[in-house]
Amino acid sequence: MTEDPSPSSEASEDSAREPAGSSRADDLAGGGDWLAQVAGDLRRLQRRLGPDFESVSEAGQRAVGDVARAAVPAWRRLTRGEPRWPVSVAVLIMIVLQLGLPGDLTPIGRWLLPVMELVVLAVLVVANPRRIDRGSPVLRGLGLGLIAVASLANAWSVALLIDDLLHGNNGDDPVPLLATGANIWITNVIIFALWYWELDRGGPAARAAGTDPHPDFLFPQMSDNAGIYREWEPQFTDYAYVSFTNATAFSPTDTMPMSRWAKLAMMLQASVSLVTAALVIARAVNILK
Numbered sequence: 001m002t003e004d005p006s007p008s009s010e011a012s013e014d015s016a017r018e019p020a021g022s023s024r025a026d027d028l029a030g031g032g033d034w035l036a037q038v039a040g041d042l043r044r045l046q047r048r049l050g051p052d053f054e055s056v057s058e059a060g061q062r063a064v065g066d067v068a069r070a071a072v073p074a075w076r077r078l079t080r081g082e083p084r085w086p087v088s089v090a091v092l093i094m095i096v097l098q099l100g101l102p103g104d105l106t107p108i109g110r111w112l113l114p115v116m117e118l119v120v121l122a123v124l125v126v127a128n129p130r131r132i133d134r135g136s137p138v139l140r141g142l143g144l145g146l147i148a149v150a151s152l153a154n155a156w157s158v159a160l161l162i163d164d165l166l167h168g169n170n171g172d173d174p175v176p177l178l179a180t181g182a183n184i185w186i187t188n189v190i191i192f193a194l195w196y197w198e199l200d201r202g203g204p205a206a207r208a209a210g211t212d213p214h215p216d217f218l219f220p221q222m223s224d225n226a227g228i229y230r231e232w233e234p235q236f237t238d239y240a241y242v243s244f245t246n247a248t249a250f251s252p253t254d255t256m257p258m259s260r261w262a263k264l265a266m267m268l269q270a271s272v273s274l275v276t277a278a279l280v281i282a283r284a285v286n287i288l289k
Contacts, residue, residue: 075215075222075233081133081208082235084125087197090240091121094150094190097183104164105180107156113149120146128205135205143203147194154187158276165279174284181280185247185273192269193243197236199261207233216259217242247273 095114103110120142127139161184197204201212215222219238221229238255245253250270257263 073222073224073229073233074231075207075210076213077210079208079210079233081128081131082204082233084128084130084132086240087132087194087236088121088125090190090193090236091117091146094187097187097190098150098153100183101157102176102180105157105160105184107153107160113153117146117150132204133208135203135209140198140203140205143198147191147198150187151191151195154184154191155272157184158188158272162275162279165283177280178284181276181284185276188269188272188276189243189247190240192246192265193236193240195265196242196262197239199265200234200239204236214258216257216262218256218258220254243269246270250274 095117098106098114098117099110101110106113123142124139124146127136128134161180196217200216201207201214206212217234217239219234221232224230224232242252242255245255246266246269250273252266257266
């Protein structure tokens with residue numbers, strides 16, 4: 001038969017446990033006091049150094065940012081976004097050229113298409129009035145729709161012009177024929193410049209965000225290893241140059257298409273440009289003779 005432990009033995013055990021727990025609490029309290037003391041020393045040191053310490057810290061942060069920017073070219077990182085006005089001027093020129101076409105070469109009337117394009121352009125300008133740095137599915141859809149409608153209208157005008165040339169329905173005066181051919185040709189250059197600009201790496205807003213590092217068009221500045229063009233990034237003027245040189249040389253010049261859609265688009269543009277220029281010039285020469 002066992003006896004119950006006496007109260008004196010329990011008290012002795014409790015007293016043996018209490019010092020261990022209290023020692024751990026004392027250690028934690030001591031560690032907290034030490035950390036508080038270090039934090040206080042750091043604050044006093046910062047106050048003693050004053051503005052010099054803050055300026056050194058800011059300079060260090062700026063240096064780190066400069067090194068990071070220097071390591072990544074502008075076309076691959078987040079930037080402000082390109083100006084709106086060059087592409088807006090190009091669209092306005094396209095609308096003026098469409099109004100200058102003869103009535104029998106406009107598929108849906110002289111005023112309907114330009115008015116639709118002006119409305120869409122106004123919406124896009126209001127959304128990004130100065131710089132194109134905000135993108136959305138709605139804005140991108142409006143931009144692509146504008147280019148698609150203008151492309152279909154110009155393609156129909158090209159088909160009607162070719163039909164008139166083949167059947168001799170354009171009269172005996174070469175001046176209106178050459179003016180109409182130049183009108184359609186320049187419109188075609190602007191339309192394909194808009195396609196290249198809107199589709200390359202997801203469009204201007206996506207390029208400004210630097211989300212896609214794989215370009216559809218490889219510009220010469222992108223291959224710069226010396227760092228001279230580190231702050232360069234493609235804008236609408238660069239795509240207009242690509243479109244113009246492709247329409248005149250019937251092939252890429254200094255900017256290479258990298259994706260399949262870019263190659264097919266440049267091939268289509270060169271074909272349309274070649275057929276339009278060849279037929280219009282041949283007919284004009286024949287009339288002059």
